[in-house]
Amino acid sequence: MPSVLIADDHPLFRQALRQAATEAVPGLLTFQAESLEEALHQLDGNPDIDLVLLDLHMPGNHGLAGLAAIRSQFPAVGVMVVSANDDTAVIRRALDHGAMGYLPKRSDIALLGEAILTVINGQQWLPPGLRESVARTASREQDISLASGLSRLTAQQFRVLTLVADGLLNKQIADRLGIQERTVKAHLTAIFERLDVRNRTQAGVVLRELAINDPSRRLED
16 A cells, blocks of 8 residues: 655645545555654654655755755655746756655646656656656756765764754754764764765755745745
8 A cells, every 4th residue: 555745834735635645546545744854753653655745845844955854864765846846947956856756836736646656656757747848957967966975874964964054063963963972073074075075064055055945935925
């Protein structure tokens, strides 16, 4: 029985996705999360989840950082981005960082069943109207290299990197994660090597480069 985690901070949209998904895929088991932290917790507690429908801009997630976290910590789980942002450059970046599909929120919800089945079966899925334009959009070498480096981080190393990007010092990171400060330093050494950076400032910048503008939030402002 396939299973899907719907990770989005809007309850009504989560419910709409769940209804459409279960109608399109009979027997589909669904889980829900309204923040990146909750999504990671659900994945940790439910190792049989096949697919995550991931909003790029829910709490705790900033653009592609959540996608990178899931791909780093749960590499066997497929991820399909469901976002209000349908810029082809953003879609190209998401695919380069490991997304197996991308569904703009303005898309016909009837496509969701097809998208879920395609991705669960290990194939890439994009809406028909976007496939050609995304195919013509060149990948950025920076994203290819970054995705490769992030995929080599352990779950704990990714947590350390996230806290570095938030500006925390080694002692603060140690206290937050309940580990020794020397362990934090060891993680940082590995992070610097795998991301090909020289210091914590550069490491933090690398993660912040995954930020993506949210067009729906701009409309609300």
